[in-house]
Amino acid sequence: xxxxxxxxxxxxxxxxxxxxxxxxxxxxxxxxxxxxxxxxxxxxxxxxxxxxxxxxxxxxxxxxxxxxxxxxxxxxxxxxxxxxxxxxxxxxxxxxxxxxxxxxxxxxxxxxxxxxxxxxxxxxxxxxxxxxxxxxxxxxxxxxxxxxxxxxxxxxxxxxxxxxxxxxxxxxxxxxxxxxxxxxxxxxxxxxxxxxxxxxxxxxxxxxxxxxxxxxxxxxxxxxxxxxxxxxxxxxxxxxxxxxxxxxxxxxxxxxxxxxxxxxxxxxxxxxxxxxxxxxxxxxxxxxxxxxxxxxxxxxxxxxxxxxxxxxxxxxxxxxxxxxxxxxxxxxxxxxxxxxxxxxx
Amino acid sequence: xxxxxxxxxxxxxxxxxxxxxxxxxxxxxxxxxxxxxxxxxxxxxxxxxxxxxxxxxxxxxxxxxxxxxxxxxxxxxxxxxxxxxxxxxxxxxxxxxxxxxxxxxxxxxxxxxxxxxxxxxxxxxxxxxxxxxxxxxxxxxxxxxxxxxxxxxxxxxxxxxxxxxxxxxxxxxxxxxxxxxxxxxxxxxxxxxxxxxxxxxxxxxxxxxxxxxxxxxxxxxxxxxxxxxxxxxxxxxxxxxxxxxxxxxxxxxxxxxxxxxxxxxxxxxxxxxxxxxxxxxxxxxxxxxxxxxxxxxxxxxxxxxxxxxxxxxxxxxxxxxxxxxxxxxxxxxxxxxxxxxxxxx
Numbered sequence: 001x002x003x004x005x006x007x008x009x010x011x012x013x014x015x016x017x018x019x020x021x022x023x024x025x026x027x028x029x030x031x032x033x034x035x036x037x038x039x040x041x042x043x044x045x046x047x048x049x050x051x052x053x054x055x056x057x058x059x060x061x062x063x064x065x066x067x068x069x070x071x072x073x074x075x076x077x078x079x080x081x082x083x084x085x086x087x088x089x090x091x092x093x094x095x096x097x098x099x100x101x102x103x104x105x106x107x108x109x110x111x112x113x114x115x116x117x118x119x120x121x122x123x124x125x126x127x128x129x130x131x132x133x134x135x136x137x138x139x140x141x142x143x144x145x146x147x148x149x150x151x152x153x154x155x156x157x158x159x160x161x162x163x164x165x166x167x168x169x170x171x172x173x174x175x176x177x178x179x180x181x182x183x184x185x186x187x188x189x190x191x192x193x194x195x196x197x198x199x200x201x202x203x204x205x206x207x208x209x210x211x212x213x214x215x216x217x218x219x220x221x222x223x224x225x226x227x228x229x230x231x232x233x234x235x236x237x238x239x240x241x242x243x244x245x246x247x248x249x250x251x252x253x254x255x256x257x258x259x260x261x262x263x264x265x266x267x268x269x270x271x272x273x274x275x276x277x278x279x280x281x282x283x284x285x286x287x288x289x290x291x292x293x294x295x296x297x298x299x300x301x302x303x304x305x306x307x308x309x310x311x312x313x314x315x316x317x318x319x320x321x322x323x324x325x326x327x328x329x330x331x332x333x334x335x336x337x338x339x340x341x342x343x344x345x
Numbered sequence: 346x347x348x349x350x351x352x353x354x355x356x357x358x359x360x361x362x363x364x365x366x367x368x369x370x371x372x373x374x375x376x377x378x379x380x381x382x383x384x385x386x387x388x389x390x391x392x393x394x395x396x397x398x399x400x401x402x403x404x405x406x407x408x409x410x411x412x413x414x415x416x417x418x419x420x421x422x423x424x425x426x427x428x429x430x431x432x433x434x435x436x437x438x439x440x441x442x443x444x445x446x447x448x449x450x451x452x453x454x455x456x457x458x459x460x461x462x463x464x465x466x467x468x469x470x471x472x473x474x475x476x477x478x479x480x481x482x483x484x485x486x487x488x489x490x491x492x493x494x495x496x497x498x499x500x501x502x503x504x505x506x507x508x509x510x511x512x513x514x515x516x517x518x519x520x521x522x523x524x525x526x527x528x529x530x531x532x533x534x535x536x537x538x539x540x541x542x543x544x545x546x547x548x549x550x551x552x553x554x555x556x557x558x559x560x561x562x563x564x565x566x567x568x569x570x571x572x573x574x575x576x577x578x579x580x581x582x583x584x585x586x587x588x589x590x591x592x593x594x595x596x597x598x599x600x601x602x603x604x605x606x607x608x609x610x611x612x613x614x615x616x617x618x619x620x621x622x623x624x625x626x627x628x629x630x631x632x633x634x635x636x637x638x639x640x641x642x643x644x645x646x647x648x649x650x651x652x653x654x655x656x657x658x659x660x661x662x663x664x665x666x667x668x669x670x671x672x673x674x675x676x677x678x679x680x681x682x683x684x685x686x687x688x689x690x
Contacts, residue, residue, distance in 0.1 A: 033674040040672035288666045288673060292659055295677035300645055303681065314637055321633045327385035328633060329378035332640035336648065 003031035007038055010139065015112065018139050022114055025131045033295070036131055039138035044284050048137040049271055050144045052162030054187075057149055059168040060194040063254040065147050069111055070257070071264050072143045078110040080141035082132055084125070084148040084158050112141065126157035127294045130287075133161070160187055161287075163280075164270045166263070168192045169208070171200030189247055190266045196251035196259070208249050245273040310335055348376035352383055355484065360457065363484050367459055370476045378640070381476055384483035389629055393482040394616055395489045397507030399532075402494055404513040405539040408599040410492050414456055415602070416609050417488045423455040425486035427477055429470070429493040429503050457486065471502040472639045475632070478506070505532055506632075508625075509615045511608070513537045514553065516545030534592055535611045541596035541604070553594050590618040655680055 001009065001020050009017020024032040051068075053061050065081060072079045116129065129146060136144050148158045159165050167188035172195070191212075193205050248266050252259030274280045313335050320326040346354065346365050354362020369377040396413075398406050410426060417424045461474065478489050493503045504510050512533035517540070536557075538550050593611050597604030619625045658680050665671040 033672075033678075037672035037674045040666075040674075041669035043669070044667075285663065285667050289659060289663055292663070292666060292673040292676050292680075295673045296655070296659075296680050297646065299677050299681040300684075301642065303685070310641070314634065318630065318634055318637070321385075321637060322389075322630050324386035324388070327378075327382035328637040328640045329382045329385075331637050332644050333378075335637075335641055336644040339645075340648070 003034055006031075006035055010035075010039070010135075013139065015109070018112065018135065019114075021135050022132050025135065026116065026128060028298070032131075036134060039134065042138045043134055048142050048144065049164070049267075050133055050137075050146060050162040051267055052159035052165040053145060053147045053168060054149070054156070054159040054165065055168030055192075055194075056170075058172075059170045060254045061147055061149070061168050064168060064192065064194060064252065064260070064263075065145055067254050067257050067260040068143075068145060068264065071260050073108065073111065077142040078140055079112075079143045079145065080133075080136035080139070081111070081113040081145045081147065082129055082136070083113065083115045084129060084146065112136065112139075126161055127291065129158050130161045130291065156187060163274065163283075164189045164267050166190045166192055166267070168194050169204060170195045171198045171204050189245065189270050190263065191247055191249045192252050192259075192263060193249060194252045194254050197253055201251070205249055205251065212247060212249070244276060245270060310339065313338065348379055351376075351380055355380075355384070358484065360454070363457065363480065364459075366480050367477050370480065371461065371473060373643070381479060384479065387483045388479055393487050393489065394509070394612075395478055395482075395491060395507040396612055397504035397510040398490060398492045398513060399494070399501070399504040399510065400513030400537075400539075401515075403517075404515045405599045406492055406494070406513050409513060409537065409539060409597065409605070409608075410490055412599050412602050412605040413488075413490060413609065416605050418453065418456065422487040423485055424457075425478075425481035425484070425489045426456070426458040427474055427481070427489065427491045428458065428460045429474060429491065457481065457484075469639070469643070471506055472636065474503050475506045475636065501532060508619065508628075509534045509612050511535045511537055511612070513539050514549060515540045516543045516549050534590065534615050535608065536592055536594040537597050537604075537608060538594060539597045539599050542598055546596070550594055550596065557592060557594070589621060590615060655684065658683065 001017065003024075006017050006021050006024065010021060021032075021035050023029070024035060053065055053068075055061050062083075065083075069079050069081065114132065116125075116132065133144050133146065144162075146158065146162050165187050167190075169192065171193070191208050193201055193208070195201070196205075250259055250263045250266055252263060254260065274283070314331070317326065317331045317334070321328055321331055346362065348369075351362050351366050351369065355366060366377075366380050368374070369380060398410055398413075400406050407428075410428075414424045414426065459477065461470075461477065474491060478491065481489050489507075491503065491507050510532050512535075514537065516538070536553050538546055538553070540546070541550075595604055595608050595611055597608060599605065619628070659676070662671065662676045662679070666673055666676055
């Protein structure tokens with residue numbers, strides 16, 4: 001299927017064309033930018049929402065995702081899922097999408113599940129995930145669930161591409177929220193205590209609420225506002241709403257579907273909060289600027305790769321580097337100069 | 346301290362100059378490439394060996410590192426340590442270097458310990474770690490231990506910059522080696538079963554040995570050679586020796602220092618195996634080529650950043666992108682063309 005065939009197939013809402021388009025994007029094959037450019041005008045018209053779901057291994061994210069799919073299907077919404085396997089060497093955990101694919105959602109044409117591996121895509125994974133989400137949005141999926149086992153910076157970046165991010169915790173996940181390093185708690189818009197019937201659920205909930213300043217009331221918030229300038233309530237990371245939204249803590253038992261409607265409701269309310277005051281528009285603008293920069297960086301990298309004289313020069317100079325006569329930095333500077341000089345020709 | 350002061354201080358083996366040089370490299374501050382270039386001619390003369398130590402949280406890597414420091418100090422060798430904190434949100438684990446610093450090694454001028462955080466350095470961490478190791482080597486450290494909690498691709502890449510990589514496992518680490526994803530087992534040259542007096546140690550050892558094909562003997566290896574083309578014994582990843590080295594499995598109780606001499610001995614033997622047939626030379630050449638490419642990429646990124654018209658153009662075109670009239674890719678292509686055209690001037 002050529003690029004024209006893919007574009008045509010996407011118009012007809014042919015799942016095979018979608019799968020092919022995703023592969024093009026994942027592998028950055030010839031023509032992938034043309035496909036994405038073609039679809040660009042259809043994006044951001046509202047109606048499609050991206051929800052990131054992250055949390056430690058074993059928190060029940062895939063079960064929760066499955067239940068959310070059921071919930072949204074019950075409301076007649078089309079659901080796309082991107083399951084990002086962090087290829088994290090020490091976490092275990094089956095590939096989420098693979099599991100879901102086998103189960104309830106597998107025969108529904110209005111559900112589309114795609115697994116993505118970080119291996120290889122490494123570095124640009126957040127951008128690639130966002131581009132695949134664009135394909136799903138243009139194809140007509142109204143909820144796009146982006147699931148990651150958030151064990152590293154890369155996976156956090158992926159979760160951050162979503163409009164709303166859900167952090168799933170479970171009572172047994174080690175030492176509770178103390179095992180969460182800086183950066184994780186701040187990204188979530190909605191907290192889920194899954195397996196909430198297990199021992200320790202109340203303690204975990206209390207910990208999360210204290211951290212969020214819910215339990216301690218205003219006095220606690222006041223203290224935080226003065227002593228923690230990076231507090232999300234007062235300043236917040238640039239791509240998160242700073243105020244007007246108090247992240248709720250939702251108790252679920254995903255295996256029985258309990259709390260899933262409450263979670264979906266919280267996500268709807270978060271979307272509403274984002275719409276107020278044009279925050280949604282501002283955020284989209286910022287992400288598109290980032291995306292353009294990322295596309296530019298990729299273009300430059302490609303330009304380096306295809307400029308034949310770079311490899312030649314590197315090969316010719318490598319003996320000098322190995323023998324210690326010139327450093328990698330000196331050779332890199334020389335090649336860069338030649339690129340700049342040759343670029344105008 | 347200016348760059349000249351740093352270079353002069355490094356000549357005098359002034360630890361303050363070393364610390365300053367490392368900060369320059371970590372932050373890519375002005376002059377860092379000059380420092381690295383200046384030292385480049387001294388590197389790769391033998392006598393300094395880099396050892397990566399990785400494994401899941403709680404495996405006792407920092408205790409093992411501490412014991413290795415003692416061992417090498419007992420042999421009169423100078424030891425540098427780079428402890429890489431993966432800033433992994435869900436693993437916990439205190440910063441290894443911080444702990445060690447407090448303890449036995451802290452007053453020995455021939456031991457130098459540096460912690461590095463991945464946050465921020467993200468993407469280029471392996472390169473930065475390698476550059477810091479270069480500083481330590483040029484400063485005269487004869488063993489450089491690079492410790493990572495290897496939970497993600499980035500940390501694996503860091504471990505891979507070492508000449509020899511040690512994977513530390515413990516009986517209680519979850520489901521044993523089944524929790525290790527693809528890529529981890531292949532990177533190790535030496536396996537350590539730490540806390541080997543605990544229940545499950547024998548089982549874990551057996552699992553690792555089966556995986557390595559030691560237990561099953563030749564019949565097993567034969568099967569693997571036919572069915573697993575990526576098997577490290579037959580092909581192996583490109584930067585690992587494919588043959589001539591059977592990774593040993595060493596039992597240790599790091600807290601009591603047991604097995605540490607055996608580990609050091611295995612590392613010496615691995616170095617010897619690498620020296621045979623010029624593999625060490627070939628590997629160094631490959632890494633230097635990679636390094637030069639990385640320096641070139643950084644240079645290009647910098648060039649993009651300083652080219653003022655890029656930001657201007659992006660700002661001017663962003664409305665088009667937001668309104669769907671042009672895609673991020675079209676705008677990126679336009680900017681790239683302008684960069685190429687303007688570069689020669």
